[in-house]
Amino acid sequence: MLVAAAVLWELLVRAEVAELQFLPAPSEILLAARSAVTEGELLGRVIHTVGVTLLGWSVASAVGFGLGLILGLSNTAYRFSMTSFEVTRAIPPITFVPAALLIFGFSLRMELVLVIFGGVWPVLVNTIGGVHAIPSELRDVGAMLRLGRLATVRKIVLPAALPSVVVGLRLALSLCLVLAIVAEIVGNPAGIGDGLIRARQALQPALMFVYVIVAGLLGVVLNAIFRTVVRALVPGGDTPDGRSW
Amino acid sequence: MSFECRSVRADVGAVGANRTVLDDVSLDVASGEFVSIMGRSGVGKTTLLRVLAGLQEPSAGSTVRFEGRPVDGPPDGVSLVFQDYTSALLPWRTVAANVELPLEGHLSKPERSERVAATLEMVGLADRANDRPPQLSGGMQQRVQLARALASRPAALLMDEPFGALDALTKSDLEDELLALVAETSTTVVFVTHDIDEAVYLSDRVVVLGGEPAGIAADVVVDCPRPRTQIRTRESAEFLAARSRVHEVIFGTR
Amino acid sequence: MHRSGRPTGDSTRGRRFEVLTGLVPLVVLVIVWEIIGSPDSPFYPAPSSWWPALFTRGQGEDIIPAIIDTTRTFSLGLVIATIVGVTIGIAVGVSARTDRAFGPMFEFARALPPAAMVPVATLLLGFDEPMKIVVVVLAAVWPIMLNTRTGIRSIDPVRLDMARSLRLSRRRTIGSVLLPAVMPAVLLGVRVATPVALVITLLVEYLTGVNGVGALVGDAQRTFQPARVYALIVIAGLISLVVNSLVRSAEERVRRRHGVERE
Ligand SMILES: Nc1ncnc2c1ncn2[C@@H]1O[C@H](COP(=O)(O)OP(=O)(O)OP(=O)(O)O)[C@@H](O)[C@H]1O
Numbered sequence: 001m002l003v004a005a006a007v008l009w010e011l012l013v014r015a016e017v018a019e020l021q022f023l024p025a026p027s028e029i030l031l032a033a034r035s036a037v038t039e040g041e042l043l044g045r046v047i048h049t050v051g052v053t054l055l056g057w058s059v060a061s062a063v064g065f066g067l068g069l070i071l072g073l074s075n076t077a078y079r080f081s082m083t084s085f086e087v088t089r090a091i092p093p094i095t096f097v098p099a100a101l102l103i104f105g106f107s108l109r110m111e112l113v114l115v116i117f118g119g120v121w122p123v124l125v126n127t128i129g130g131v132h133a134i135p136s137e138l139r140d141v142g143a144m145l146r147l148g149r150l151a152t153v154r155k156i157v158l159p160a161a162l163p164s165v166v167v168g169l170r171l172a173l174s175l176c177l178v179l180a181i182v183a184e185i186v187g188n189p190a191g192i193g194d195g196l197i198r199a200r201q202a203l204q205p206a207l208m209f210v211y212v213i214v215a216g217l218l219g220v221v222l223n224a225i226f227r228t229v230v231r232a233l234v235p236g237g238d239t240p241d242g243r244s245w
Numbered sequence: 246m247s248f249e250c251r252s253v254r255a256d257v258g259a260v261g262a263n264r265t266v267l268d269d270v271s272l273d274v275a276s277g278e279f280v281s282i283m284g285r286s287g288v289g290k291t292t293l294l295r296v297l298a299g300l301q302e303p304s305a306g307s308t309v310r311f312e313g314r315p316v317d318g319p320p321d322g323v324s325l326v327f328q329d330y331t332s333a334l335l336p337w338r339t340v341a342a343n344v345e346l347p348l349e350g351h352l353s354k355p356e357r358s359e360r361v362a363a364t365l366e367m368v369g370l371a372d373r374a375n376d377r378p379p380q381l382s383g384g385m386q387q388r389v390q391l392a393r394a395l396a397s398r399p400a401a402l403l404m405d406e407p408f409g410a411l412d413a414l415t416k417s418d419l420e421d422e423l424l425a426l427v428a429e430t431s432t433t434v435v436f437v438t439h440d441i442d443e444a445v446y447l448s449d450r451v452v453v454l455g456g457e458p459a460g461i462a463a464d465v466v467v468d469c470p471r472p473r474t475q476i477r478t479r480e481s482a483e484f485l486a487a488r489s490r491v492h493e494v495i496f497g498t499r
Numbered sequence: 500m501h502r503s504g505r506p507t508g509d510s511t512r513g514r515r516f517e518v519l520t521g522l523v524p525l526v527v528l529v530i531v532w533e534i535i536g537s538p539d540s541p542f543y544p545a546p547s548s549w550w551p552a553l554f555t556r557g558q559g560e561d562i563i564p565a566i567i568d569t570t571r572t573f574s575l576g577l578v579i580a581t582i583v584g585v586t587i588g589i590a591v592g593v594s595a596r597t598d599r600a601f602g603p604m605f606e607f608a609r610a611l612p613p614a615a616m617v618p619v620a621t622l623l624l625g626f627d628e629p630m631k632i633v634v635v636v637l638a639a640v641w642p643i644m645l646n647t648r649t650g651i652r653s654i655d656p657v658r659l660d661m662a663r664s665l666r667l668s669r670r671r672t673i674g675s676v677l678l679p680a681v682m683p684a685v686l687l688g689v690r691v692a693t694p695v696a697l698v699i700t701l702l703v704e705y706l707t708g709v710n711g712v713g714a715l716v717g718d719a720q721r722t723f724q725p726a727r728v729y730a731l732i733v734i735a736g737l738i739s740l741v742v743n744s745l746v747r748s749a750e751e752r753v754r755r756r757h758g759v760e761r762e
């Protein structure tokens with residue numbers, strides 16, 4: 001079916017039935033991909049984007065998890081800050097781009113800040129959710145076993161909240177990748193997003209498609225690696241599918 | 246004759262991984278008769294009921310007729326009451342709208358309202374017409390299902406462990422209501438249950454399925470006179486005889 | 500016998516209190532910012548200067564039309580995405596054959612990040628309103644489609660048997676049983692798709708400068724008006740809060756009607 005669709009697409013473009021002036025045929029996309037790979041440009045851009053994604057994701061995960069744990073465990077902390085987080089989270093991250101551009105300029109810092117800012121939320125929300133969803137029976141078990149507060153957290157709260165945290169981490173990973181690409185599209189002149197914009201300025205739609213497809217593949221690959229690692233570390237810790245933009 | 250089954254065979258499961266559950270089942274149910282189907286869990290009672298309801302196609306060579314016409318798809322005049330009332334009722338519709346569902350597109354609006362009101366009256370739920378099923382107790386929800394099944398004035402009712410999830414008191418109330426309703430409308434009933442006392446109390450005949458694949462292991466006639474009452478009938482010699490006969494067959498087929 | 504579990508007056512008050520106390524850090528932040536920041540800071544202009552910045556240099560007239568533009572693009576895109584997503588979701592949900600035929604194509608298409616498609620779409624489709632909507636639909640349709648498909652597949656088979664045994668017509672089965680049963684899943688999809696649609700709307704506007712709040716933010720940034728940028732961020736945040744809570748309350752209502760509230 002996929003092949004059939006590609007062939008149909010190719011035929012439509014060749015026959016100039018498709019009205020879109022710049023729509024490249026699949027064959028042109030393949031050619032563009034080959035030259036991008038052989039010239040080494042693609043690899044450099046991929047490395048940049050993946051590097052920023054992973055760096056930003058690590059920071060976002062640490063921050064989101066730490067904050068989430070505090071907010072999940074302490075009712076006071078939750079009561080006296082949750083609305084603030086909800087409100088901040090509601091602001092579409094894309095609108096922070098201009099502010100980040102004003103403050104940090106067209107730079108790697110801007111890209112990282114955006115990636116971290118966006119990536120924190122899924123981890124934070126899922127950590128809080130995971131801690132809150134622990135059945136009270138399980139907490140009672142902790143009390144009955146006379147575990148201290150720290151031991152309860154370590155032996156009961158963390159393992160019970162883990163699946164939800166893992167979902168948050170995975171959502172954050174896809175989100176960080178997209179945000180890195182967005183930041184590159186609008187500001188930081190490096191990586192896949194920048195390649196996309198340059199290809200656009202050079203009116204090379206085929207090359208643009210290459211970058212879009214590579215971005216999609218990166219998302220799929222990062223996701224798969226994450227799942228594999230999780231499965232290796234936490235037996236049975238595989239998670240349901242989530243979505244990000 | 247209401248239902249006629251001749252050497253019915255039925256398979257379940259996906260194509261290629263299927264299993265024969267019923268083999269050579271021949272069963273007649275007369276009009277107005279009340280027949281219970283029993284047998285150990287997993288023997289194929291639900292499968293037999295689904296075949297009668299036209300929800301499952303029996304294997305080639307089987308004959309299933311309802312009122313003389315071969316069954317291919319749910320036949321007109323047959324209503325099914327499911328064991329799982331939470332899935333069988335639509336929680337987003339009110340009780341009245343649930344009962345109305347099978348009438349939509351067949352009767353005019355005023356006729357439908359009238360029929361729904363009358364049917365809810367029959368099952369004693371007239372005052373809950375505007376509630377939604379999740380707001381009702383289990384027994385009430387099962388009454389709603391019964392009302393929905395009766396609303397289309399069926400000639401035959403198929404019931405799959407309809408009272409299985411209810412407490413003993415609610416259950417005996419509903420048993421008596423069911424007997425009164427089907428006597429009044431002279432409806433044929435095929436009733437699946439796990440409860441020997443219930444089967445004997447309600448039925449004219451108790452059919453026991455057994456074996457693998459299952460066939461008919463016994464067909465016990467219950468000679469108690471009608472109308473039946475919980476206390477007097479259950480004490481009668483006929484009741485006790487039928488009960489111990491069914492008991493023997495079921496434990497004998499294990 | 501009502502089991503709707505409506506919160507008592509006390510706990511409502513408690514929750515409202517919680518919502519207010521939760522705002523404390525944000526309020527503190529704004530106050531500190533106000534004290535430290537000056538109106539002319541190139542990076543962190545004081546919050547009091549944000550609102551006036553919306554109206555300086557005769558730019559005040561742009562705000563309302565921009566909000567209307569963004570809201571229109573966003574909601575039109577979301578509505579179209581819902582119609583398309585539900586239709587496809589039902590089609591692939593009820594038929595394993597359709598699913599096998601189109602599955603790989605959908606997997607491929609949904610793996611492409613919509614944000615990265617925006618520059619491509621501007622090249623292929625030009626800089627106009629239909630282009631914006633097409634991109635928003637492309638981004639928002641997947642969560643709705645996938646949730647609808649899952650919703651259809653997880654409908655209790657007893658419910659389908661019920662529809663068959665009542666001899667409901669095909670149309671009635673879809674209208675009275677399938678669609679209502681799948682509503683919570685659809686709305687979950689819409690809830691996931693809502694922020695996506697909004698972000699993509701703003702991104703397209705920002706990149707192309709074609710109308711809307713996104714275009715205004717981009718303009719304010721390029722002409723170096725930080726206070727105006729912050730003011731527009733607040734406006735975008737408010738739009739997002741409003742649409743998210745609208746969708747959430749719709750979802751809540753449907754869930755309650757479906758009796759999901761029962762413990
Ligand atoms: N969809 C299915 N796929 C595979 N096997 C099935 C399916 N439905 C039923 N079976 C099998 O067919 C056999 C008969 O099932 P059926 O539901 O008719 O039993 P039953 O007598 O109604 O049992 P119970 O008293 O527990 O309701 C069982 O062994 C069951 O495992």
Ligand SMILES: [Mg+2]
Binds near residue numbers: 290291292405
């Ligand atoms: Mg059964």
